[in-house]
Amino acid sequence: MKQTLLYDEHIKAKAQMVEFSGWGMPLHYGSMLEEHKHTRQQLSLFDTCHMGQISLKGKDALAALQRLVVTDMANMEAGRCRYTILCDQRGCVIDDLVVYKLGEDEFILMANAGPVAGDFAWLQEKVGEMEISLERRDGEYGKLDLQGPKSRDFLLRLAAEGGFKLVDGMSIDQMKWYRFAYCELFAVPMIISRTGYTGEMGFELYPPAADTVRVWRELLAVANDEFPLRPAGLGARDSLRLEMGYPLYGHEHSRQTTLLDVGFGYGKKVSYDKGDFFGRESLLAQKEAGPKKCLVGFVVLDRGIPRAGATVYRADQEVGRVTSGGFAPSLGRAVVLASLRCGEVPEGEFFIKVRDKRLKAELVELPFYKQGSVRA
Amino acid sequence: MVEESYPDGLKYSEKHEWVKVEDEAAVIGISFHAQKEMGDVVFLELPEVGKTIAAGEPLCDIESVKAAEQVYCPVSGEVTAVNDALGEHPEKVNGDPYGEGWMVRLKLSDPAELDKLMDAAAYKASL
Numbered sequence A: 001m002k003q004t005l006l007y008d009e010h011i012k013a014k015a016q017m018v019e020f021s022g023w024g025m026p027l028h029y030g031s032m033l034e035e036h037k038h039t040r041q042q043l044s045l046f047d048t049c050h051m052g053q054i055s056l057k058g059k060d061a062l063a064a065l066q067r068l069v070v071t072d073m074a075n076m077e078a079g080r081c082r083y084t085i086l087c088d089q090r091g092c093v094i095d096d097l098v099v100y101k102l103g104e105d106e107f108i109l110m111a112n113a114g115p116v117a118g119d120f121a122w123l124q125e126k127v128g129e130m131e132i133s134l135e136r137r138d139g140e141y142g143k144l145d146l147q148g149p150k151s152r153d154f155l156l157r158l159a160a161e162g163g164f165k166l167v168d169g170m171s172i173d174q175m176k177w178y179r180f181a182y183c184e185l186f187a188v189p190m191i192i193s194r195t196g197y198t199g200e201m202g203f204e205l206y207p208p209a210a211d212t213v214r215v216w217r218e219l220l221a222v223a224n225d226e227f228p229l230r231p232a233g234l235g236a237r238d239s240l241r242l243e244m245g246y247p248l249y250g251h252e253h254s255r256q257t258t259l260l261d262v263g264f265g266y267g268k269k270v271s272y273d274k275g276d277f278f279g280r281e282s283l284l285a286q287k288e289a290g291p292k293k294c295l296v297g298f299v300v301l302d303r304g305i306p307r308a309g310a311t312v313y314r315a316d317q318e319v320g321r322v323t324s325g326g327f328a329p330s331l332g333r334a335v336v337l338a339s340l341r342c343g344e345v346p347e348g349e350f351f352i353k354v355r356d357k358r359l360k361a362e363l364v365e366l367p368f369y370k371q372g373s374v375r376a
Numbered sequence B: 001m002v003e004e005s006y007p008d009g010l011k012y013s014e015k016h017e018w019v020k021v022e023d024e025a026a027v028i029g030i031s032f033h034a035q036k037e038m039g040d041v042v043f044l045e046l047p048e049v050g051k052t053i054a055a056g057e058p059l060c061d062i063e064s065v066k067a068a069e070q071v072y073c074p075v076s077g078e079v080t081a082v083n084d085a086l087g088e089h090p091e092k093v094n095g096d097p098y099g100e101g102w103m104v105r106l107k108l109s110d111p112a113e114l115d116k117l118m119d120a121a122a123y124k125a126s127l
Helices: A007-012 A032-041 A061-068 A116-126 A151-160 A209-221 A234-244 A280-289 B032-038 B111-116 B120-126
Strands: A016-020 A023-028 A044-047 A052-057 A081-087 A093-103 A106-111 A133-136 A144-147 A164-166 A180-185 A188-193 A202-206 A293-300 A311-314 A317-328 A333-341 A350-354 A357-364 B017-022 B025-030 B041-045 B058-064 B068-072 B077-082 B104-108
Touching (some): A023 A032, A093 A116, A106 A116, A151 A202, A188 A209, A293 A317, B017 B111, B104 B111
Antiparallel strands (some): A044 A144, A052 A106, A081 A093, A144 A202, A311 A317, A311 A350, A317 A333, B025 B104, B077 B104
8 A cells, every 4th residue: 555645644643544545544533523523613634645746837738738628727817726527538537636727838737546647647648749748746745635614714823923924925814715826834835725625614735745744743733722733534534525515536426427427517617619628529419418317415314324336216216326425424414425317207205225224315405514614 | 532441340252342241131332442443433223122132143233434333242132221322422332332332231041151252351362
């Protein structure tokens, strides 16, 4: 198993470790539930160094990106992040990405840990002739997620004490959702973006690999009663994203799902008029024919937790499959994301089969958790 | 977080249940090790009072944030009480596994079965 830059920190903190996409990652440091609640109420620090980072530079960088992802990137300003999807010719999802625009001819693509090697190979193959340089930068830079309603105030306090500043002199409370900037944190220069995967106010930090352990330690060392920053593991990361209805690679989307079948308003991310891109023709044809599947959320009314793969029934007919399921600590119940087939479905109550039990489930609007501070 | 412990005076099974003998009754729960491996417990389905369960049979379904598991009955007997408080507060299984996290009280049908279980030292050594 691969180890992130912070592996020894997790072992020292007695984290329960788990394999995720080939990486040894902390599942939790004692209690997933407590880490989840702490992130919703206070602030937490996540090791996300396992994630992929791809740098795309050169004269043709924008043109290459336009060919590769489904969303129009021409109207994007430097200093912004944009969520988009990398599709193959069939319109199936290779990965979902957050693209950072550094300058007119320079972008960084933040990718999932599992598919990043495949993403990179795909990009190299498809942009072979163009004038760009393509590099993995995840070996050179770490990634830390600072998430929770107090995260911005925590950075403001650090700024007041001299431990943090944005290089352009702006205050961090001026930074809007899905923007990024260069900063110095404990005198280490890095990119900071107002992004995340928890539904709470939060930031993602990209320190150089050599400084990542020091930044992690110093952040945790300055925690106090007002800002009780603690590490949180992948378990809480997953339940936090599930409560928000955020998709996860390998669950809600994969190489086996076309973008339009994922649901989630993914269709709106596709800019059919921007010129040709991989998957355009297939997606257009599917759009005409109408989607075959849609993604929905259920709150489970009975006690029990359906996990990915469980079958969804309406009345007595099989209508779909659970893509992600788990206990939602903020709701005190289990919730699931499920892929249902579209078209004619019988009337009646929904059930999800878990082992030999049929658990009653209620179709609800996403997100499951609506009080997140993410855009505060 | 509760500290790791395996109290003397309890009997332990290979499947990580503990048994506390009180006259002809046995109180049953899961060990520190079991709750730690399982992670935060969020649902339990305890048996009905009056049910007879043989040693080795499932005693209750337990669901944690990580997975669904079964707790097996380490000794045979009739269920005389269950810890209803776990319905509202399943986290007690994690927070106090040998106290408020108890699950079932049984009337023992074959007290000799207790001899097949481990004492605290043997159980600790088996982990």
